[in-house]
Amino acid sequence: MLETIRWLPGEECLELLDQTRLPAEISYIKCSDYRQVAAAIKCLAVRGAPAIGAAAAYGLVLAAGKCRANAEEEYLAQVEAAARELAATRPTAVNLSWALTRLLQRASDAGTGDPAVLRDLLLEEAHAIFREDASGNRKIGEYGQGFIPQKGSVLTHCNAGALATAGYGTALGVIRAARNAGKDVSVYADETRPLLQGARLTTLELLQENIPVTLITDNMAGFLMAKKMVDLVIVGADRIASNGDVANKIGTYGLAVLAKAHNIPFYVAAPFSTVDLSLHSGDEIPIEERDHTEVTHHGGRLLAPAGVKVWNPAFDVTPHHLVTAIITDRGIVRPPFGENLKKTTRQGLQDC
């Protein structure tokens, strides 16, 4: 499994696997300044909701290490300004602001103005976020693998694997766990236009572990389902509203509609840090729109007439009524999601 994020303790520096270069090249970006981390998040060198949360947390540690101030308040104000810059890089995945808020809370609870102490506390918190994500994904895998039949075929979209997290993955974590449980599981990976995370990243992860994977273009999913070649769909999430509406990579909504039409279960796998109970519905989730060149160009080559008008939302929202269940690190949440997500928050682990 490729390592997505690594903190180099002796060097006060963060290394990020440059996912824009995969699968052709394995290279890491060294970040010693939080602005480099922000740039890496923005250009998708590091991507996937949990991974950008963890990367931003380490980014804030880098910022804290460089802030200089005479008073605690002044110091915290500088750290908060860096957090705002990091949070603004990608608006849809709530894990980003969730991780930064967690670090800022730790700093303000500390009750000290000593920059060295604060910076160490922030690093401790960033490590905790990273560790919790990696172990949470194993739990998601354990809970979710029960949905995969002994011999099963899964369709997934984008990349919700080790590369998108601190390790193991969410949707791909469920597939890994099924495989580890001795199931004969095979995967169809949507290529995921425009940036091809499915073609470039999901297939790479699965091939590395000899999990059978077949790449399809996004417009083949309907026919695949009509031909009864897939038993279930599992995707990740960037933000889940309190009613169970799910924001995930553009194209997810279409898959959910197709799955419903073909009577195929549609599962979402995500850590609880992706749930945003402050939002009533998916209508309130901010959807990132990205540069038109991602659609008009590929590998530097123009694919459409110059000057054509383009719409490029990076995510869409799948309404909760199309979701069969949400597989979280605290257990499986079933409809009615409004009630059961809140219950899971209060009572912790359960199947409801």
Ligand code: MRU
């Ligand atoms: O634009 P990306 O590549 O960051 O989008 C990633 C996704 O949509 C993933 O499915 C989601 O973040 C979940 S990753 C565990």
